[in-house]
Amino acid sequence: MNRLYFRKIKNFIFLGLISLSSLFIIIPLSILLVFLISKGLHGLTWSFITELPKPAGEMGGGIVHALLGTIWILSLASFISIPIGILGGVFLSEYGEGFLANTLRYSADLMTGVPSIVIGIFTYALIVIPMKSFSALAGAIALSLIMLPTIIRSTEEILKLTPKHIRKAALALGVPRWKVIFFIIVKGNISTLFTGIILAISRATGETAPLLFTAFGNMYLSSSWKEPMATLPVQIYNYAISPLENWQNQAWSGALLLIILILILNICARLISGRFDVGHGPKFIFMKLRKKWTSKSF
Amino acid sequence: MDKQIILKVKNLDAHFGTLHAVKNINLEYQEKSVTAIIGPSGCGKSTYIRCLNRIHEELPNSFVTGQVELKGQDIYAPEVDPVEIRRNIGMVFQKPTPFPGMSIYENTIIGLKLQGGHSKSELMDIAEASLKKAFLWEEVKDKLKKEGTSLSGGQQQRLCIARALAVNPPLLLMDEPTSALDPIATAKIEELIDELRKEYTVIIVTHNMQQASRIADYTSFFVSGDLIEHGKSELIFTNPTNKKTEDYITGRFG
Amino acid sequence: MTYLSSTRFKLAPHKQDKICLWGLRLFAIVIIALIVGLLIALFHLAFPAFKELGFSFFKGTAWLPSEGIFGILPFVYGTFLTSFLAILIAGPISVASALFLSEICPKRLASFVNLFIEILASIPSIIFGLWGLFYLAPWMRDTASPFLKSHFGFLPFFEGTSFGVGLLTASLILALMIIPTITSICREIMKVVPCEQKEAALALGATRQEMLKLAVISPSFSGIMGALMLGLGRALGETMAVAMLIGNNPKISLSLFAPASTMASVIANEYSEAVSSLHTSALCAVAVVLFFISLLINVLARVIVWRFAPLSNRSRG
Numbered sequence: 001m002n003r004l005y006f007r008k009i010k011n012f013i014f015l016g017l018i019s020l021s022s023l024f025i026i027i028p029l030s031i032l033l034v035f036l037i038s039k040g041l042h043g044l045t046w047s048f049i050t051e052l053p054k055p056a057g058e059m060g061g062g063i064v065h066a067l068l069g070t071i072w073i074l075s076l077a078s079f080i081s082i083p084i085g086i087l088g089g090v091f092l093s094e095y096g097e098g099f100l101a102n103t104l105r106y107s108a109d110l111m112t113g114v115p116s117i118v119i120g121i122f123t124y125a126l127i128v129i130p131m132k133s134f135s136a137l138a139g140a141i142a143l144s145l146i147m148l149p150t151i152i153r154s155t156e157e158i159l160k161l162t163p164k165h166i167r168k169a170a171l172a173l174g175v176p177r178w179k180v181i182f183f184i185i186v187k188g189n190i191s192t193l194f195t196g197i198i199l200a201i202s203r204a205t206g207e208t209a210p211l212l213f214t215a216f217g218n219m220y221l222s223s224s225w226k227e228p229m230a231t232l233p234v235q236i237y238n239y240a241i242s243p244l245e246n247w248q249n250q251a252w253s254g255a256l257l258l259i260i261l262i263l264i265l266n267i268c269a270r271l272i273s274g275r276f277d278v279g280h281g282p283k284f285i286f287m288k289l290r291k292k293w294t295s296k297s298f
Numbered sequence: 299m300d301k302q303i304i305l306k307v308k309n310l311d312a313h314f315g316t317l318h319a320v321k322n323i324n325l326e327y328q329e330k331s332v333t334a335i336i337g338p339s340g341c342g343k344s345t346y347i348r349c350l351n352r353i354h355e356e357l358p359n360s361f362v363t364g365q366v367e368l369k370g371q372d373i374y375a376p377e378v379d380p381v382e383i384r385r386n387i388g389m390v391f392q393k394p395t396p397f398p399g400m401s402i403y404e405n406t407i408i409g410l411k412l413q414g415g416h417s418k419s420e421l422m423d424i425a426e427a428s429l430k431k432a433f434l435w436e437e438v439k440d441k442l443k444k445e446g447t448s449l450s451g452g453q454q455q456r457l458c459i460a461r462a463l464a465v466n467p468p469l470l471l472m473d474e475p476t477s478a479l480d481p482i483a484t485a486k487i488e489e490l491i492d493e494l495r496k497e498y499t500v501i502i503v504t505h506n507m508q509q510a511s512r513i514a515d516y517t518s519f520f521v522s523g524d525l526i527e528h529g530k531s532e533l534i535f536t537n538p539t540n541k542k543t544e545d546y547i548t549g550r551f552g
Numbered sequence: 553m554t555y556l557s558s559t560r561f562k563l564a565p566h567k568q569d570k571i572c573l574w575g576l577r578l579f580a581i582v583i584i585a586l587i588v589g590l591l592i593a594l595f596h597l598a599f600p601a602f603k604e605l606g607f608s609f610f611k612g613t614a615w616l617p618s619e620g621i622f623g624i625l626p627f628v629y630g631t632f633l634t635s636f637l638a639i640l641i642a643g644p645i646s647v648a649s650a651l652f653l654s655e656i657c658p659k660r661l662a663s664f665v666n667l668f669i670e671i672l673a674s675i676p677s678i679i680f681g682l683w684g685l686f687y688l689a690p691w692m693r694d695t696a697s698p699f700l701k702s703h704f705g706f707l708p709f710f711e712g713t714s715f716g717v718g719l720l721t722a723s724l725i726l727a728l729m730i731i732p733t734i735t736s737i738c739r740e741i742m743k744v745v746p747c748e749q750k751e752a753a754l755a756l757g758a759t760r761q762e763m764l765k766l767a768v769i770s771p772s773f774s775g776i777m778g779a780l781m782l783g784l785g786r787a788l789g790e791t792m793a794v795a796m797l798i799g800n801n802p803k804i805s806l807s808l809f810a811p812a813s814t815m816a817s818v819i820a821n822e823y824s825e826a827v828s829s830l831h832t833s834a835l836c837a838v839a840v841v842l843f844f845i846s847l848l849i850n851v852l853a854r855v856i857v858w859r860f861a862p863l864s865n866r867s868r869g
Binding site: 007008010011014015017018019021022024025026028029031032033035036039084087088090091092094095100101103104107108109110111113114115116117118119121122124125126145148152176177178181202203205206207208209212213216233236237240241248251252255258259262263266 | 568571572573575576577583586588589593644648651656657665668669670672675678679680682685686728761785788789816820835839842843846
């Protein structure tokens with residue numbers, strides 16, 4: 001009986017500890033959110049969203065240049081990475097065996113692990129140096145390099161979910177293979193694919209490091225892809241580390257704006273897919289990878 | 299026969315969410331006998347058997363009313379601890395469930411280890427005895443250190459039986475233990491149950507009527523949580539009193 | 553269904569398919585070329601530093617750009633210390649939370665907590681950095697470090713005073729950032745444990761805790777290890793939050809209160825204001841090392857998951 005008592009105490013302690021563990025997640029996050037909202041909300045005015053920044057030291061000013069910059073650069077990055085990513089994913093799912101496909105797969109996996117700052121440096125070397133200036137284009141390319149591997153792998157995994165017999169049935173109808181792929185398989189999964197893409201975009205929205213030496217930053221509104229352009233995350237960073245209180249406050253409002261933008265994207269993604277527990281981020285990829293790693297010989 | 303009644307089920311009801319899965323069962327089980335429970339799928343057989351060792355209540359939204367007396371003690375009495383009760387009842391499931399990451403030997407004695415209080419040599423002896431009772435000793439005695447999961451399906455199931463026997467429970471519950479096995483493995487386990495009846499009380503859920511008629515002394519017939527008929531197997535299968543039982547046995551329904 | 557008719561094209565269907573295949577192959581090659589190009593470009597940039605500095609780069613503990621002295625060890629130290637500390641803190645919390653959420657927590661509370669974790673996962677690094685700078689760092693300086701000093705000051709880890717930013721602060725924020733990654737992966741893994749295993753453990757008379765250990769944690773072990781590795785990988789490359797909270801001092805020190813630097817943070821902080829081309833090249837060399845370390849962790853994650861996977865998974869192929 002003594003032993004059973006001991007086991008029950010162990011049981012109680014263990015269950016108690018793991019129940020409390022979630023508090024370590026909820027409490028810091030709540031503090032963060034409360035802080036963010038309390039410091040950023042009153043500065044998040046219409047003029048903040050629509051005005052350009054004022055010179056250093058002056059009160060007021062806005063962040064429209066960074067907001068538009070983020071939208072512009074993200075659009076450009078999406079324009080580059082989405083088609084390439086989807087085609088890469090299609091290749092992997094439909095013609096997935098063989099040397100080229102495996103190389104692509106491993107390379108994409110490799111890329112997902114590369115720190116974003118390294119990608120920034122690479123883009124600096126590739127684009128900024130030849131162009132002899134920081135530019136929105138460089139920033140867009142850097143972001144697209146970050147989005148690309150995620151889009152490739154998530155496209156592959158989503159398309160692979162379609163059972164093989166559907167492909168066979170379509171081929172049996174006399175449809176050429178490429179049409180089966182694009183008009184039946186891809187088309188059939190378009191909303192899930194879209195979800196994965198939006199989630200990739202939402203992650204790219206918050207990226208700061210790769211933009212530091214590519215798009216760099218700008219205190220003015222820029223519309224040319226050849227010039228440096230401000231983006232929300234970089235602007236927040238610059239304001240945050242500055243000594244001016246006005247700018248520090250604006251950093252908070254900018255941060256609130258950024259998080260709202262990201263949440264909107266996430267909610268859109270969930271609504272499109274119709275599910276609320278989908279994950280196409282590293283977790284999803286990891287689960288598939290793990291299944292792959294443990295089932296094939298190494 | 300002067301066999302004692304080892305298990306008494308009185309007015310047992312079990313609910314699962316809004317489903318009234320087991321309805322007012324009253325049954326008695328003799329010691330050292332085998333009782334089969336048959337009936338169409340989804341009729342509460344598995345739920346019933348899980349009430350007998352208080353596993354059913356682990357499911358969310360479930361509750362059980364009634365009494366189950368094991369050797370005179372009601373296991374549903376408020377002061378009784380389900381964890382302790384389960385020491386006296388062994389259970390084997392449809393899918394063989396050796397614990398991963400543990401060797402055959404470790405799997406066999408895990409129940410004992412959890413309870414504690416046995417020396418190493420005692421554990422070894424009990425493991426050997428249990429594996430022998432489960433008709434598995436000869437096949438694994440040279441590879442006790444190998445992973446439990448490296449055995450074939452039928453062997454794994456016998457390992458689970460050995461594991462259940464190691465804690466020496468008077469009552470053994472089996473939920474369709476051979477459904478996932480091939481005919482040869484099934485035959486081996488049926489042979490095993492036949493031997494077990496000499497020492498243990500076995501209640502076995504099965505959807506295989508031939509199996510029930512082969513190995514069980516008594517058979518209960520359940521439909522949708524109701525006990526339709528219970529009696530000696532030979533009577534149930536040759537001369538059932540209830541029409542529903544007759545229909546099921548002759549294949550007219552279910 | 554005219555759009556599926558192939559009479560529109562002059563080519564025979566199997567030729568169309570061939571074109572499609574080669575088109576896709578082309579894209580695959582382009583992508584691979586891009587990735588290889590990344591490596592080559594990085595090496596190209598870093599090469600001058602390797603050539604000029606030689607082994608002193610890898611062994612040196614001093615980083616003095618104005619004098620042309622570049623040693624990478626302070627940053628390797630900072631990176632590994634903060635990442636391992638982060639895993640040490642986040643690991644138990646994440647695994648315990650995953651266990652809690654998948655096994656014990658009532659459904660409605662679970663979706664609430666999950667929502668928190670999802671929100672935490674989508675917060676970008678810069679916002680963690682911002683909050684860290686204005687909340688966590690002052691808290692560390694004013695509340696936490698005096699507490700630690702008064703109780704554990706005899707340990708070399710808690711020497712000196714804290715200015716808020718430093719190794720410990722950076723580790724804390726890193727831990728917060730990788731918790732969602734590890735937790736959500738662990739939850740997925742624990743969800744797929746067959747419930748018969750759990751029932752079998754309970755049927756043997758195991759307590760809840762014993763059942764969890766036997767039937768949930770044990771089979772999930774390899775997955776949990778993999779999740780931790782993934783978290784580690786993320787922590788290693790984390791830039792912005794660390795850059796803002798680590799104090800940016802390229803020195804190795806034992807005290808957790810001391811400011812330090814990581815590979816990612818030094819690149820972020822010094823790159824645009826590099827004093828010489830050697831400086832730039834040295835920073836690129838740091839990027840190369842960071843890249844290879846991330847790669848190594850990735851490969852290690854693979855090996856660990858494979859090695860610890862239950863034998864049944866492996867042998868059945």
